[in-house]
Amino acid sequence: MSILYDEGQQAIATESRRVLDARMSKDRLLTLLEQVGEHDRPFWDTAVEQGWTALAIPEEHGGLGLGLTELGLVAQACGAATAGAPFLTFGYGAARALIEGGDAELAARWLPALASGEALGTVAFAEGNSALPPTPTVVFAEGRLHGTKPAVPGAIKADLAVTWADRGGEPVLVLAELAGAGRNPISSYDNSRLYADLEFSGTPATVLAEGAAARSLALDVLARMAVVTAHEQVGAAEALLHIARDYAVTRKAFGQQIGAFQSIKHRIAEMYGLVEIARANCIHAAASEGGENFIVAAADARISATEAYDTNARDCVQIHGGIGVTWELGLHLHMRRARSLAVETGSLYFWEDLLVSRLAGEGA
Amino acid sequence: MSDLDAYRQEARAFLEGMAPRYARAARRGNSVEQDLALGREYMAAKHDAGFAGINWPVELGGQGLTHLHKITFDAEEMQFGMPVQFFGISLGMPVPILMHYCEDKAFVKERVVKALRGEEIWCQMFSEPSGGSDLAALRTRVETDGNGWKMNGQKIWTSWAQYCDYGVIVTRSDPTVEKHKGLTYFWIDMRAKGVEVRPIKLAGGDSHVNEVFFDDVRIEDSQRLGAVGGGFGVSLHTLMIERYIATDSAGFGPHLDEFVSLAREVELNGQPALRDGRVRSAIARNHAMRAGLDSITKRAFLMMQAGMQPGPEGSLQKLVAVRSRQKLSELAMDLQGNAGLAFDPHAFVKTDWGTSWLNAPTGRIAGGSDEVLLNTIAEKILGLPQDHRPDKGVPFNQIPA
Numbered sequence: 001m002s003i004l005y006d007e008g009q010q011a012i013a014t015e016s017r018r019v020l021d022a023r024m025s026k027d028r029l030l031t032l033l034e035q036v037g038e039h040d041r042p043f044w045d046t047a048v049e050q051g052w053t054a055l056a057i058p059e060e061h062g063g064l065g066l067g068l069t070e071l072g073l074v075a076q077a078c079g080a081a082t083a084g085a086p087f088l089t090f091g092y093g094a095a096r097a098l099i100e101g102g103d104a105e106l107a108a109r110w111l112p113a114l115a116s117g118e119a120l121g122t123v124a125f126a127e128g129n130s131a132l133p134p135t136p137t138v139v140f141a142e143g144r145l146h147g148t149k150p151a152v153p154g155a156i157k158a159d160l161a162v163t164w165a166d167r168g169g170e171p172v173l174v175l176a177e178l179a180g181a182g183r184n185p186i187s188s189y190d191n192s193r194l195y196a197d198l199e200f201s202g203t204p205a206t207v208l209a210e211g212a213a214a215r216s217l218a219l220d221v222l223a224r225m226a227v228v229t230a231h232e233q234v235g236a237a238e239a240l241l242h243i244a245r246d247y248a249v250t251r252k253a254f255g256q257q258i259g260a261f262q263s264i265k266h267r268i269a270e271m272y273g274l275v276e277i278a279r280a281n282c283i284h285a286a287a288s289e290g291g292e293n294f295i296v297a298a299a300d301a302r303i304s305a306t307e308a309y310d311t312n313a314r315d316c317v318q319i320h321g322g323i324g325v326t327w328e329l330g331l332h333l334h335m336r337r338a339r340s341l342a343v344e345t346g347s348l349y350f351w352e353d354l355l356v357s358r359l360a361g362e363g364a
Numbered sequence: 365m366s367d368l369d370a371y372r373q374e375a376r377a378f379l380e381g382m383a384p385r386y387a388r389a390a391r392r393g394n395s396v397e398q399d400l401a402l403g404r405e406y407m408a409a410k411h412d413a414g415f416a417g418i419n420w421p422v423e424l425g426g427q428g429l430t431h432l433h434k435i436t437f438d439a440e441e442m443q444f445g446m447p448v449q450f451f452g453i454s455l456g457m458p459v460p461i462l463m464h465y466c467e468d469k470a471f472v473k474e475r476v477v478k479a480l481r482g483e484e485i486w487c488q489m490f491s492e493p494s495g496g497s498d499l500a501a502l503r504t505r506v507e508t509d510g511n512g513w514k515m516n517g518q519k520i521w522t523s524w525a526q527y528c529d530y531g532v533i534v535t536r537s538d539p540t541v542e543k544h545k546g547l548t549y550f551w552i553d554m555r556a557k558g559v560e561v562r563p564i565k566l567a568g569g570d571s572h573v574n575e576v577f578f579d580d581v582r583i584e585d586s587q588r589l590g591a592v593g594g595g596f597g598v599s600l601h602t603l604m605i606e607r608y609i610a611t612d613s614a615g616f617g618p619h620l621d622e623f624v625s626l627a628r629e630v631e632l633n634g635q636p637a638l639r640d641g642r643v644r645s646a647i648a649r650n651h652a653m654r655a656g657l658d659s660i661t662k663r664a665f666l667m668m669q670a671g672m673q674p675g676p677e678g679s680l681q682k683l684v685a686v687r688s689r690q691k692l693s694e695l696a697m698d699l700q701g702n703a704g705l706a707f708d709p710h711a712f713v714k715t716d717w718g719t720s721w722l723n724a725p726t727g728r729i730a731g732g733s734d735e736v737l738l739n740t741i742a743e744k745i746l747g748l749p750q751d752h753r754p755d756k757g758v759p760f761n762q763i764p765a
Binding site: 002003004241245248249256257259260262264265266268269270272273276277278279280281283284296297299300301303304307348349351352353355356359360 | 624628641644647648649652653655656657660666667670675680684738741742743745746747748
């Protein structure tokens with residue numbers, strides 16, 4: 001399924017871009033890079049004020065009842081500004097697990113708080129390079145979690161984490177309130193993502209889904225977060241395309257604009273191609289939410305968006321030459337974000353394998 | 365069901381009825397001449413059934429439907445492998461240009477109907493030895509000759525010229541002005557005295573393109589399309605007509621499913637190649653890229669349906685798809701190993717990796733080379749500067765050779 005954005009969706013795209021253009025500050029983002037444990041609070045206040053936290057949560061739970069397409073458009077604007085906090089994606093993931101999980105009481109307690117921004121949610125699935133490990137090392141037994149989830153986005157500040165764990169050889173998806181969990185903050189190349197190891201030593205948790213149902217819910221949550229991230233990557237890759245283009249028509253060398261050299265202009269044209277292919281996949285994936293081919297569409301979006309953002313970050317810096325690698329110009333904000341986003345919701349290895357499994361009709 | 369969905373079903377029903385006699389399987393082993401004869405027969409059947417000239421005016425012999433009806437039909441037809449390759453350029457560019465610029469409407473209507481029925485074929489003569497990408501560098505010249513013109517020179521890469529009855533051509537009528545300004549556009553009779561067609565055998569073994577030589581060929585002024593000196597504009601118009609055509613994200617090579625099947629069948633290091641990470645990565649990357657192109661196409665279609673102009677991203681199709689087909693064909697041949705060394709020059713590009721590979725460079729050069737397409741994207745979409753052009757503003761006859 002592919003769609004044209006309707007008027008409401010176009011308004012969300014325009015308005016989120018406008019708000020972020022007015023409120024984002026490169027200096028603020030540069031400062032955050034050198035602090036462990038802080039995210040961009042002015043951004044998050046904006047997200048809450050604009051209702052972005054409520055966007056994709058059903059109305060009966062205090063949300064706005066919109067979908068992945070609308071959240072994707074906001075994420076795209078955030079990506080362009082290297083704005084964002086992990087909760088935009090991971091809070092949404094936690095909300096989805098609560099919506100689809102089998103515990104109405106938990107949903108009623110947490111969803112309104114996630115929608116209003118009072119509670120911060122995250123998702124703790126990954127261990128090492130496995131975005132959804134077949135047998136997680138974190139164990140759930142007798143209502144309690146044991147073990148460590150490494151470098152969970154948002155974990156330094158999150159109030160709750162939807163966690164992928166093992167219970168006697170079967171997977172289980174549980175909700176853990178993090179008040180009693182240990183957090184070991186990670187000093188990272190992209191510190192405002194608030195990475196911390198979540199250390200569970202008997203942390204109480206509640207089951208949302210188990211066995212095959214847990215696996216399919218976890219995969220759906222991961223795919224949805226990957227589609228949000230893919231939009232963010234597309235927005236960023238497009239911003240880099242424009243930055244590169246603007247520099248290439250301004251900067252002169254050998255008596256002409258460097259954009260007149262085919263080594264530069266063809267590189268920028270290729271950047272455009274990557275953006276448009278990834279954008280088309282994102283639109284298709286978001287419009288396919290809940291459908292039969294959603295996982296395939298999400299994988300296509302994720303793979304092409306990761307390629308677009310990585311490549312455009314690399315090439316935009318290259319086109320700038322020396323100025324491109326300075327702290328002050330801040331292109332490294334994109335370099336850093338390109339990599340943190342490439343890893344957070346599952347790397348290319350994960351999505352390539354998953355996509356081929358689906359295409360080939362392999363089990364899982 | 366929308367009008368277009370209904371139309372798609374009608375088209376499909378027609379094509380399925382035609383398939384046993386005309387589609388890919390029925391053509392296997394045909395010589396080019398046999399395939400052309402079959403193609404003419406198919407075109408006549410298509411015309412009889414009302415699926416020819418779909419978006420052309422009724423008064424000129426068309427069906428008077430929309431462009432969307434046409435690409436709907438074309439997308440369905442493409443899946444069958446019908447013998448239509450001889451007529452694609454003819455009906456794609458020269459005949460529409462004739463309809464637009466030729467004032468003798470009775471003559472036009474006769475040509476249109478014969479071209480739609482495959483009885484006559486038209487070629488397009490643009491490229492020359494001295495200019496392919498740089499179209500306006502062409503040297504074929506016309507001089508006034510009484511009340512008409514006399515033409516001398518040479519064209520090259522002219523598809524199917526050896527089977528053509530007519531052609532459109534752009535020539536230099538005034539070498540004393542800037543290169544874009546001294547061009548004039550005509551239609552010509554390919555059987556006229558002084559026209560000589562010599563096929564060129566291509567790397568893949570076939571000879572669908574030609575050199576065409578002109579030795580004092582007489583052209584009437586009534587054969588002129590557009591103004592004297594207006595030939596470059598008519599040429600650009602020609603190239604713009606088919607801007608939104610039915611595309612193929614497989615780059616007119618084999619579908620990715622064929623690669624997946626191959627990877628399932630053959631082994632690599634003692635396991636199905638499909639389990640090999642390198643193979644999986646290639647499949648996944650290609651799938652993501654092709655899915656993106658397909659979504660671009662679907663959205664362009666939706667925009668046209670909504671009466672909007674599709675976005676410029678449609679210009680990525682050929683560039684990205686054919687490049688990927690070339691590499692994927694190489695990977696498929698690697699998977700086949702020495703079993704893939706056997707080669708059948710008559711195999712179909714859509715089903716055979718060797719043929720797909722060997723003919724892929726043509727796809728990357730014809731109809732706008734990768735480099736020209738990248739320049740177009742950079743300049744027209746992104747607003748980057750033109751390359752340094754030393755011939756700019758210089759009269760054609762003063763440009764250093």
